[in-house]
Amino acid sequence: MSLATHWRDLWQRRFFRWIDKRAPRARQIGLDRNNLYIFPNRNGLLFLGLIVIIWLLGTNYQNNLILALAYLMISLFVVSIHHTFGNLSGVKVRFISAQPTFAGEAAVFVLELETAHKRGSETIELGWQGSERQTISLNPREPLRVSLPAPSHRRGYLQPGRLLVQSSFPLGIIRCWSWLNLEAVALVYPQPIAIEEPYHQNTSGREEGGTSRRGGDDFSGLREYQAGDPIKHIAWKQFAQHKGLFTKEYEAYFSADKWLDWYSLNQLQELRLSGLCYWALHYERQQIPYGLALPELTLEPALGETHLQRVLTALAQFNLEPPSIPTAGKDYVG
Structure with a gap:
């Protein structure tokens, strides 16, 4: 394991312990300011860099039109923060059920999402930690059920880990996300493997036609x-x-x-x-x-x-x- 990977895993464990105190495990979780996190993504950082360059050019050449463009871009950046947060705030995520599966196959977890936003919630990405993600959109007051697969490796009880819920709507320069610790468990059957046929010894076999x-x-x-x-x-x-x-x-x-x-x-x-x-x-x-x-x-x-x-x-x-x-x-x- 590289040093960078070690520090990333260490930071992630500490971050998860911190968010577990703010959003304890539950079967249903609502997204709000207590469990939503927001920060510029890569496109947002490039957008900020472009603002700085335009502002420096406007200042250097004393061009009010260029400065006005920089201030407009700053306004769009600030407004985007509010809209991106509002897009996820008020969304409720509830664990419904999990379909049993065999070891080595994907277990399917059924979740229900609903938004209280009057205009709905757009372009929401969902995915278990380390698994593929799905993108959905929610209409106001219309619950939507989503099936999310999670890989299984051994028999027993499968807990898929934390659920990532994130969105960069509307401009794609601000990332708002949350890691939800749902009470989701699926039963995993043993992997079927062909072996010799079992038998059942019975001392009264003569009488039973054994x-x-x-x-x-x-x-x-x-x-x-x-x-x-x-x-x-x-x-x-x-x-x-x-x-x-x-x-x-x-x-x-x-x-x-x-x-x-x-x-x-x-x-x-x-x-x-x-x-x-x-x-x-x-x-x-x-x-x-x-x-x-x-x-x-x-x-x-x-x-x-x-x-x-x-x-x-x-x-x-x-x-x-x-x-x-x-x-x-x-x-x-x-």
């Missing part, structure tokens, strides 16, 4: 010994009775129902969750009833969008604490 796999704990019979068979499986009793050398066979019975069983997999936690997510989607597409068996949670086999959402939500929230909401947060600020 299937069997060799190598379990239930004795199924004897077969002739083959080189390489485990010594512990040799039927020593039959061998002692001079009946020959035999090997005991075992089989375990598994439920005929499809189960997303946590204990049937051997992968690491996140890969297990991704695999269970993959098979949940697969069973739902194939219309095969499936259940979920996690530590401290069991969902009986079923089908349908509601059941799928319950399964995916359980996988997304596995071993995670709910997102914390600061005590300073309110339903409305501003």
Whole structure:
């Protein structure tokens, strides 16, 4: 990290701590003089430089017409400050909802904006910190809903960070902006990854029409010994009775129902969750009833969008604490 980047990040953290005291986190925030900041942008600084040059020329040549032009430009600059601030002042931003998504995909947050300005608010830019921005315009007293995407990288709860609201209307030489800390959270499901199909062991599989796999704990019979068979499986009793050398066979019975069983997999936690997510989607597409068996949670086999959402939500929230909401947060600020 370069020295310039380090100082920029340090200044940004301190600035955000300062604005959080002035505009605490809330579900709905109104823009006013307490949370709006205004300063000339690059075009504005060039405009000021041009004013200085024109004023120096008018003073040097004692030309009243050139001086009048400089004073006119100064007047436009001052008036632009008031109009740019008024364009954002009175705008209310409210978090509506967030659509769940899978890790690695963009989560969509739905916001509602409304302006109290009698002529509306023009050319407002919106965007989460580090994400792409959208430009909108608001009509007076007409709420507008906007969908803003934010990238996700891992399962769990996604908090998109601060929302940038800014505008340079009407002349493009003054920037008015605010960083809003909304109570916006989206649920991110595990990324579906294909792994071996999970199974659910059931000791009463015989009665329920279950299937069997060799190598379990239930004795199924004897077969002739083959080189390489485990010594512990040799039927020593039959061998002692001079009946020959035999090997005991075992089989375990598994439920005929499809189960997303946590204990049937051997992968690491996140890969297990991704695999269970993959098979949940697969069973739902194939219309095969499936259940979920996690530590401290069991969902009986079923089908349908509601059941799928319950399964995916359980996988997304596995071993995670709910997102914390600061005590300073309110339903409305501003």
